[in-house]
Amino acid sequence: MNEFVVQNLNVVFGDHKVLDDICVSFQTGSLTGLIGPNGAGKTTLLRTLIGAQPFDGGKILWNGIDIKEHDRHQLAQNIAYLPQGGVCHWPLTVERLVALGRLPHQPPWQKQTHEDRQAVFNAMSKTDVAALASRTVTTLSGGERMRVLMARALATNPSMLLADEPVASLDPFHQLQAMAILKTMIRNGAGVIVVLHDLTLAARFCDRLVLLHDGRIAGDGEPDDVLSAENLAATYRVEALRGKQNGEPFIVPWKEQGGV
Amino acid sequence: MTSPSIALKDERRPVSFAVLATALTLCIVLLFFISMAAGPVSVSFLQILASLKGEDQALVTIIIEQIRLPRAILAVTVGATLGLAGAALQGLLRNPLAEPGLIGVSGCAALGSVIMFYTGATAVFALALPLGGIAGALIAVAAIYGLAGRESSILTLVLAGVAVNAFAGALTTLALSLSPNPYAAFEIFFWLLGSLADRSLTHVYLSLPLMAIGWILLLTMGRALDALTLGEDTARSLGFNLGRVQAQVIIGTALAVGAAVAVSGVIGFVGLVVPHLLRPLVGYQPGRLLPISALGGALLTLAADIAVRYVMNGPELKLGVLTALIGAPFFLYLVLQTRKALR
Numbered sequence: 223m224n225e226f227v228v229q230n231l232n233v234v235f236g237d238h239k240v241l242d243d244i245c246v247s248f249q250t251g252s253l254t255g256l257i258g259p260n261g262a263g264k265t266t267l268l269r270t271l272i273g274a275q276p277f278d279g280g281k282i283l284w285n286g287i288d289i290k291e292h293d294r295h296q297l298a299q300n301i302a303y304l305p306q307g308g309v310c311h312w313p314l315t316v317e318r319l320v321a322l323g324r325l326p327h328q329p330p331w332q333k334q335t336h337e338d339r340q341a342v343f344n345a346m347s348k349t350d351v352a353a354l355a356s357r358t359v360t361t362l363s364g365g366e367r368m369r370v371l372m373a374r375a376l377a378t379n380p381s382m383l384l385a386d387e388p389v390a391s392l393d394p395f396h397q398l399q400a401m402a403i404l405k406t407m408i409r410n411g412a413g414v415i416v417v418l419h420d421l422t423l424a425a426r427f428c429d430r431l432v433l434l435h436d437g438r439i440a441g442d443g444e445p446d447d448v449l450s451a452e453n454l455a456a457t458y459r460v461e462a463l464r465g466k467q468n469g470e471p472f473i474v475p476w477k478e479q480g481g482v
Numbered sequence: 483m484t485s486p487s488i489a490l491k492d493e494r495r496p497v498s499f500a501v502l503a504t505a506l507t508l509c510i511v512l513l514f515f516i517s518m519a520a521g522p523v524s525v526s527f528l529q530i531l532a533s534l535k536g537e538d539q540a541l542v543t544i545i546i547e548q549i550r551l552p553r554a555i556l557a558v559t560v561g562a563t564l565g566l567a568g569a570a571l572q573g574l575l576r577n578p579l580a581e582p583g584l585i586g587v588s589g590c591a592a593l594g595s596v597i598m599f600y601t602g603a604t605a606v607f608a609l610a611l612p613l614g615g616i617a618g619a620l621i622a623v624a625a626i627y628g629l630a631g632r633e634s635s636i637l638t639l640v641l642a643g644v645a646v647n648a649f650a651g652a653l654t655t656l657a658l659s660l661s662p663n664p665y666a667a668f669e670i671f672f673w674l675l676g677s678l679a680d681r682s683l684t685h686v687y688l689s690l691p692l693m694a695i696g697w698i699l700l701l702t703m704g705r706a707l708d709a710l711t712l713g714e715d716t717a718r719s720l721g722f723n724l725g726r727v728q729a730q731v732i733i734g735t736a737l738a739v740g741a742a743v744a745v746s747g748v749i750g751f752v753g754l755v756v757p758h759l760l761r762p763l764v765g766y767q768p769g770r771l772l773p774i775s776a777l778g779g780a781l782l783t784l785a786a787d788i789a790v791r792y793v794m795n796g797p798e799l800k801l802g803v804l805t806a807l808i809g810a811p812f813f814l815y816l817v818l819q820t821r822k823a824l825r
Contacts, residue, residue: 269715272715272718272719273718273719274714274715274718274719294721294722294723295721297721298719298720298721299721301719302719303715303716303719305713305715305716308712308713308716309712309713310711310712311576311710311711311712311713312576312711312761312766312767312768313766314711314765314766314767315765318765318767319711319712322708322709322711322712322720323720325705325708325709325720325721326720326721328705330702330705371712374712378720384719
């Protein structure tokens with residue numbers, strides 16, 4: 223099992239504490255949803271985990287060893303990051319973009335191996351973009367591009383995937399498909415930390431939810447417990463409708479707190 | 483259901499990389515010989531080969547070895563430097579408008595050489611000129627580091643480059659206007675325009691080793707620049723040390739461009755036009771663009787340096803003027819094209 227352990231993590235922008243003494247851990251084998259209102263610190267937490275955001279105190283351990291002491295390339299083979307609203311700066315073809323996910327596995331100056339090509343193909347099939355393989359990324363719709371970028375992250379075959387709002391721009395079909403893909407990764411032994419705004423997807427698909435609010439952890443545990451009416455009122459400031467279909471929960475934000 | 487192996491075999495690319503590299507190299511060899519033959523004294527290809535082999539032909543040998551050979555070699559090395567540095571900077575900054583001049587290296591290298599003119603050091607020993615240019619480029623790198631820091635964002639880097647460039651330009655103008663000797667000011671003015679005429683093999687020996695180190699630093703950055711296509715955070719998550727990538731591209735550019743500007747003056751826009759034209763041919767991959775853009779830069783500079791010998795009667799047109807005449811409207815066209823993205 224691979225594991226992130228975050229100890230007393232602080233990140234300060236100016237005089238604003240974006241992350242305030244966070245203690246949390248993330249294991250492989252679990253689909254963990256990271257939820258919370260805008261500005262809660264979800265993206266900052268993910269960026270800190272991949273080393274893109276310097277922090278002002280605390281410690282991050284990967285498998286018991288400080289993240290700063292790990293070999294970069296080994297970490298890159300194990301931890302994949304899918305940023306929010308993904309960018310692609312040059313008009314590459316879809317296949318080439320997905321192949322960038324293999325960089326951590328390729329020694330310099332070496333051609334793609336059969337394994338690399340297989341991983342690229344599998345990733346494209348899973349996210350339903352194989353048919354777009356020779357299209358130019360910049361000509362795709364936002365949702366198509368997000369699926370291509372997700373294929374890029376899957377092509378790395380990571381043991382831990384950090385995905386920042388991967389379903390935000392997807393249509394309902396592809397939202398469900400994306401969550402199912404993440405679920406499959408868990409069954410294959412990987413771990414996923416996914417930032418979500420859709421509470422139903424969070425409640426239905428996640429094994430565990432971590433609720434962030436004002437840079438602090440406001441809830442951590444089973445989705446049912448974390449998504450309690452009190453928590454939703456205290457953090458999201460909404461009241462929600464709840465129900466069950468075939469034993470699975472759905473939860474629909476219905477009105478602003480105090481609204482009519 | 484198609485089998486994976488069939489679907490994956492197709493390595494679709496607009497033009498095969500090997501074919502493109504070979505074609506560009508052949509064109510460079512061809513233009514190299516044309517460059518040796520072109521000029522007021524006509525020299526045949528057999529004479530060129532004979533004099534390169536050391537068979538004595540007195541006057542022809544002198545023309546070839548002391549005038550045209552250094553000129554052709556410098557067109558290749560300076561052009562390759564400009565094309566390569568342009569492609570590398572554009573990959574790092576993910577901006578098709580980035581140019582070696584952008585981070586202030588060209589401007590500071592020019593300033594370094596101008597100071598050598600101004601103080602009269604060039605009159606004492608000829609090598610002061612290139613040495614000044616190289617020193618200027620190194621100061622530019624140091625200044626960029628001081629202003630932007632190691633882990634800075636791309637925007638800070640660009641702004642730091644603009645500041646360094648403006649400062650170098652102001653000092654250069656100051657040197658021109660303070661010059662007590664009108665002849666020195668005249669010399670500075672013409673040198674700033676950029677040219678490969680009247681260079682010697684000494685210029686080649688002095689600049690080539692430094693350019694070569696710069697080339698190696700830049701050419702090994704291909705994978706990192708590919709990863710940067712997906713943004714800084716993703717590139718970092720793919721295992722690249724962004725601070726090191728930035729440092730290596732900047733130092734590589736400083737060494738290569740500093741040495742090039744020192745022997746040629748400021749030849750603008752090659753680093754802008756060449757990567758832009760060749761990018762579609764390598765499927766827009768920043769890594770593959772590096773060697774191809776180096777070859778393209780060498781080819782364009784060789785061609786332009788041959789053209790300047792013929793476009794005007796009487797004195798030669800300056801190479802830097804010709805590249806600016808072609809490059810500046812091209813730059814405007816690119817600005818119009820990318821205006822939306824820059825907003």
